[in-house]
Structure formats: structure tokens, C-alpha cells
Amino acid sequence: MPEIRKICVVGVGYIGLPTCVVLARAGFEVCGADINERIIASLNDGIVPIDEPGLQAEFDAAQERLRFTKDPEAADAFYICVSTPLDTSGAEPKAKLDYVFSAAAAISKVLQKGNLVILESTSPPGTTRRVAEILAEGSGLQRDEFHTVHCPERVIPGRMLTELRENDRLIGAQDEIGAEMAKSIYDRVLTKGSVKITDDVTAETAKIAENAFRDVNIAFANELSVICQGLGIDVFQVVELANCHPRVNIHSPGVGVGGHCIPVVPWFLCQLFPGQTPLMHASRAVNDAKPGWIADRIGEILAPPAEICVLGMTYKPDVDDLRDSAAVAFAQLLDKRGYHVTVCEPNVKQEEIFGFRNLSLDEALKTGFVVVALAHREFRENRARIAAVPHYDPVGLLRGL
Ligand SMILES: NC(=O)c1ccc[n+]([C@@H]2O[C@H](COP(=O)([O-])OP(=O)(O)OC[C@H]3O[C@@H](n4cnc5c(N)ncnc54)[C@H](O)[C@@H]3O)[C@@H](O)[C@H]2O)c1
Incomplete structure (x- = not known):
């Protein structure tokens, strides 16, 4: 060799x-x-x-x-x-x-x-x-x-x-x-x-299966969150209790699915088998619809042009990467619906993110209404302060307060 x-x-x-x-x-x-x-x-x-x-x-x-x-x-x-x-x-x-x-x-x-x-x-x-x-x-x-x-x-x-x-x-x-x-x-x-050796097509498929599995699992959690809202119960408690079962591992619901892997990669299998991947298609649709569903819920309690500050803009907590972020899609949707949107993204040191003013947490808490899009460290450390202002919390950050 x-x-x-x-x-x-x-x-x-x-x-x-x-x-x-x-x-x-x-x-x-x-x-x-x-x-x-x-x-x-x-x-x-x-x-x-x-x-x-x-x-x-x-x-x-x-x-x-x-x-x-x-x-x-x-x-x-x-x-x-x-x-x-x-x-x-x-x-x-x-x-x-x-x-x-x-x-x-x-x-x-x-x-x-x-x-x-x-x-x-x-x-x-x-x-x-x-x-x-x-x-x-x-x-x-x-x-x-x-x-x-x-x-x-x-x-x-x-x-x-x-x-x-x-x-x-x-x-x-x-x-x-x-x-x-x-x-x-x-x-x-x-x-x-350790190293596992297989053939090229199996390795390609296994990597995609990992991401597609997570997309399907999160879609299930997001669908559960819609059901629990209808029932007037806490989806995070439902997930926690269901996961007490030794063979159940439901992921967490949120504002959608972002990043350059989970929402992207399932399509790499779907493209090869048109019409034969209904589960992966449905999961993509459920996860992509989540920002709109949350915006609808907010519309029930707050009418445009109210000011809303979105807490968290990256594609997942505690990173600086905004690529394909569901939180960005959510903020843009609120903006399209006529709200005055600001954001608070402590991991991105820019005054504006996609045209939205990037506020400090102190400034964000004075805006009148916040939506917790991501459970960043700074937000985890300030749960009580966030819970004290009018809010919507689709990620369960403020549970128990
Ligand atoms: N970022 C992650 O967390 C992550 C995790 C697992 C897998 N991946 C996969 O890893 C791969 C790389 O992702 P990334 O996040 O590093 O992308 P990236 O966009 O950060 O980096 C890609 C780099 O490749 C360069 N490039 C493009 N075409 C080139 C060419 N012909 N010659 C030389 N350079 C070229 C670009 O300029 C860029 O700097 C992707 O397939 C992604 O799906 C990414």
C-alpha cells in the first residue's frame, strides 16, 4: 500500500x-x-x-x-x-x-x-x-x-x-x-x-439516511406540537414522558428545520426514486410549514404592525451560522405579514441580519413581544427575564417558569 x-x-x-x-x-x-x-x-x-x-x-x-x-x-x-x-x-x-x-x-x-x-x-x-x-x-x-x-x-x-x-x-x-x-x-x-469499511454506495446512502431519519423524527415532533396545541397540553411534557419508554426517542419540536444538512440531504435520495419516498416528502413539508403555523398562532394574539423581536436567527443554538435557518424564514414571514420585526442574535456580531435590526437582549426585552426561536446560551441564562415579558415560546425554553 x-x-x-x-x-x-x-x-x-x-x-x-x-x-x-x-x-x-x-x-x-x-x-x-x-x-x-x-x-x-x-x-x-x-x-x-x-x-x-x-x-x-x-x-x-x-x-x-x-x-x-x-x-x-x-x-x-x-x-x-x-x-x-x-x-x-x-x-x-x-x-x-x-x-x-x-x-x-x-x-x-x-x-x-x-x-x-x-x-x-x-x-x-x-x-x-x-x-x-x-x-x-x-x-x-x-x-x-x-x-x-x-x-x-x-x-x-x-x-x-x-x-x-x-x-x-x-x-x-x-x-x-x-x-x-x-x-x-x-x-x-x-x-x-473506530473505522467501518463498506462500499461507496452504501456509505453515501448511510450518511443520507442519518440526516433523513432526523428530518422525519423532527417532523413527527412538529406534528405532535400542532396536536398538543389543539388539546391544550404541553408537547414538551408529552415528548419527555413518551421518551421514558426504553425504545422511544422523539426529537424536540421547534420553529422548523434549518441548516445545510437535515433539510437538504433527504432530497438526495428522493431525487433518485420519484414517487417512492412519500414519508421523506411529507416530513419536508411538515417541517417547512412550521414557521407559517407559528406565525398563524401569533396572528391569533397579536395583529400587525405590532413589533416582534425574534430571539435567535442561526440554524441551531449556539453557532454563528445563518445558512438555511428556519428562524430566518420565520422572521421573514412575520415581516411579510406586516409586523415590525427586529431580531436578537448574540452569536452574530452584525448590526443587521437579513435587513432586520440585531438588538441586544436588553433592547429585545423592551420591544413589547418576543418569540423564542432558539434556546441559545444567553437566553437559557436569562429565562426568568424573558418569561417576564409578553412572549411566544415554540422551543420550550421557558417551561416550568
Ligand atoms: N458544515 C457542516 O456542519 C457539515 C456537516 C456534515 C457534512 N457537511 C458536508 O460537507 C460538505 C462541505 O460543507 P461545508 O459546510 O464545509 O461547505 P462550505 O460552503 O463551508 O465550504 C465549501 C468550500 O468549498 C469551496 N469550493 C467550492 N468549489 C470548489 C472547487 N471546485 N475547488 C476548490 N474549492 C471549492 C468554497 O469556496 C468553500 O470555501 C458539504 O457536502 C456538506 O453537506 C457539512
């Missing part, structure tokens, strides 16, 4: 950058490549452009084995960590794989015999095989002269560095040498988690 000394990570965003850092800290020589020249310039100036606990310190400590460039460099192994967003131009959403395919084309220019290419980006089943074809076409190598595997990423923002080292890893390989090469890398990075 070829020895791996140098690794080139293509795409150094939320996943690729922490990956570069843990690889360098594990002793590999690492080159991070990204088409975004601003990111490369910032990294070459020694500044980590994302907010992730511990990342800047570990980046500083890994300096001597880390470098950043626009184009991929020759290496023993490559990681593809580019985004895989949704293409919403058709009748139904599907994966937009352009970034993955252009990353593969860029790698093919420097690919050499015996190299390993790891696709980490979340991708529909069959994508790793398409990546292998692009690599062969662009490099002129035979398909059996290099190795491709899919190793899906399952880390959670806020705990990236810990989870990159402690989560179990799936290696979806197309051949035994590729599997062994990938395992030799993860064995050096992992301090706790």
Missing part, C-alpha cells in the same frame, strides 16, 4: 478547514485549496475565517505543516470537502454537484498513479463513481491506477475538532487498497472513534 505523507484538501470551508488542521496535527503535510481567494488570503495571513471553538489555536499550532493555495497541488491523497447545496430550479429539489465535479476535474490535473481521492462531501448514491470517471478522464490514468472512496462527514459545528477525532468513520471504498489507504489516515487522526 502506498504511504501517505502529503494530503491536499480541496474546499476549506466549515468542514475542509478543521479537516486540514486535524490532519496537520496528526503529522501529515497538508495543502488546503479553495477557489475563494479571500479565504486563501485570510488563511495565509494566519486568520481563521470561521468561528469554531479551539480552531484558531490548533491552526496556529499546526502552522509548519499547513499551507493554502488556489489550485490543488500534487499529493499522495486528496480530500473533496466542497459544498453540495440544493438545486431548486426544477420541479423538485436535487443535489447541485457542480462544485464536487469541478473539484474532481481540478484534482485530475495533478493526480498520479497510486493516489487516493476521498469524497467527504455529502452526495447522492453514485456520486463517488462519477467522481472516479472525471478523475480518469482528466488525468489520462486507468480507473485501476488510483483509488476513490466516500467517507461522509458527520461532525457538528461547535464540536468540530472533538468530533473529527472521536466520531466513528465510514469508509465506502471501491477497492481494498483504497479502503486500507483511507483507514491508515483516519487511524492516525482518530483518538476514540
Whole structure:
């Protein structure tokens, strides 16, 4: 098996950058490549452009084995960590794989015999095989002269560095040498988690199944919240009591489902089997309808143009990431319905977020009415103060007060 000394990570965003850092800290020589020249310039100036606990310190400590460039460099192994967003131009959403395919084309220019290419980006089943074809076409190598595997990423923002080292890893390989090469890398990075080897399509499907399971489970919780409101009972108590059953684990209801994984990835399976995924379709619809349902409930107690401050705008608690956030969709909906909307997002240091004035919590509590969209730490620490003003609490932050 070829020895791996140098690794080139293509795409150094939320996943690729922490990956570069843990690889360098594990002793590999690492080159991070990204088409975004601003990111490369910032990294070459020694500044980590994302907010992730511990990342800047570990980046500083890994300096001597880390470098950043626009184009991929020759290496023993490559990681593809580019985004895989949704293409919403058709009748139904599907994966937009352009970034993955252009990353593969860029790698093919420097690919050499015996190299390993790891696709980490979340991708529909069959994508790793398409990546292998692009690599062969662009490099002129035979398909059996290099190795491709899919190793899906399952880390959670806020705990990236810990989870990159402690989560179990799936290696979806197309051949035994590729599997062994990938395992030799993860064995050096992992301090706790173990490596599970399977084929590429199974690994691709397993990663999507993880996200789709959570989407379906949250949709069930959100549907329960509608039922409990009708019954005049507390949905959070219902979930808590149901979860006392040893084989039940209902997730928590909220303002909807956000982020770039859970609401996006189920479509990567739906797109392959039109008409055969009614459960995943229904879950998407239930979760997407939740901001509107909450806005309807608020409409029953408060008429526009009243001022409403939305507490929390990120896609989940205690992160600074606003991408695909259900709280943002909710605030925009209130605005569309004629309310005077402000927001309070302590994790994003901007005066305005999507055109909404970003208030401090003290200012927010003077606005007249607040909606708790996320249970951020600052809100958890100020529950009594929030409960003392007129509010709507779809996330159960103020329960028991
Ligand atoms: N962020 C998460 O929490 C998370 C968790 C699990 C899995 N994932 C998956 O990991 C993948 C990466 O997600 P992310 O959040 O890091 O995305 P991101 O948008 O933060 O980073 C992607 C980076 O790739 C760069 N890029 C795009 N095309 C390129 C190309 N051809 N060559 C070089 N660079 C290119 C972009 O400029 C960007 O900096 C996605 O498939 C995502 O679904 C993300």
C-alpha cells in the first residue's frame, strides 16, 4: 500500500478547514485549496475565517505543516470537502454537484498513479463513481491506477475538532487498497472513534439516511406540537414522558428545520426514486410549514404592525451560522405579514441580519413581544427575564417558569 505523507484538501470551508488542521496535527503535510481567494488570503495571513471553538489555536499550532493555495497541488491523497447545496430550479429539489465535479476535474490535473481521492462531501448514491470517471478522464490514468472512496462527514459545528477525532468513520471504498489507504489516515487522526469499511454506495446512502431519519423524527415532533396545541397540553411534557419508554426517542419540536444538512440531504435520495419516498416528502413539508403555523398562532394574539423581536436567527443554538435557518424564514414571514420585526442574535456580531435590526437582549426585552426561536446560551441564562415579558415560546425554553 502506498504511504501517505502529503494530503491536499480541496474546499476549506466549515468542514475542509478543521479537516486540514486535524490532519496537520496528526503529522501529515497538508495543502488546503479553495477557489475563494479571500479565504486563501485570510488563511495565509494566519486568520481563521470561521468561528469554531479551539480552531484558531490548533491552526496556529499546526502552522509548519499547513499551507493554502488556489489550485490543488500534487499529493499522495486528496480530500473533496466542497459544498453540495440544493438545486431548486426544477420541479423538485436535487443535489447541485457542480462544485464536487469541478473539484474532481481540478484534482485530475495533478493526480498520479497510486493516489487516493476521498469524497467527504455529502452526495447522492453514485456520486463517488462519477467522481472516479472525471478523475480518469482528466488525468489520462486507468480507473485501476488510483483509488476513490466516500467517507461522509458527520461532525457538528461547535464540536468540530472533538468530533473529527472521536466520531466513528465510514469508509465506502471501491477497492481494498483504497479502503486500507483511507483507514491508515483516519487511524492516525482518530483518538476514540473506530473505522467501518463498506462500499461507496452504501456509505453515501448511510450518511443520507442519518440526516433523513432526523428530518422525519423532527417532523413527527412538529406534528405532535400542532396536536398538543389543539388539546391544550404541553408537547414538551408529552415528548419527555413518551421518551421514558426504553425504545422511544422523539426529537424536540421547534420553529422548523434549518441548516445545510437535515433539510437538504433527504432530497438526495428522493431525487433518485420519484414517487417512492412519500414519508421523506411529507416530513419536508411538515417541517417547512412550521414557521407559517407559528406565525398563524401569533396572528391569533397579536395583529400587525405590532413589533416582534425574534430571539435567535442561526440554524441551531449556539453557532454563528445563518445558512438555511428556519428562524430566518420565520422572521421573514412575520415581516411579510406586516409586523415590525427586529431580531436578537448574540452569536452574530452584525448590526443587521437579513435587513432586520440585531438588538441586544436588553433592547429585545423592551420591544413589547418576543418569540423564542432558539434556546441559545444567553437566553437559557436569562429565562426568568424573558418569561417576564409578553412572549411566544415554540422551543420550550421557558417551561416550568
Ligand atoms: N458544515 C457542516 O456542519 C457539515 C456537516 C456534515 C457534512 N457537511 C458536508 O460537507 C460538505 C462541505 O460543507 P461545508 O459546510 O464545509 O461547505 P462550505 O460552503 O463551508 O465550504 C465549501 C468550500 O468549498 C469551496 N469550493 C467550492 N468549489 C470548489 C472547487 N471546485 N475547488 C476548490 N474549492 C471549492 C468554497 O469556496 C468553500 O470555501 C458539504 O457536502 C456538506 O453537506 C457539512
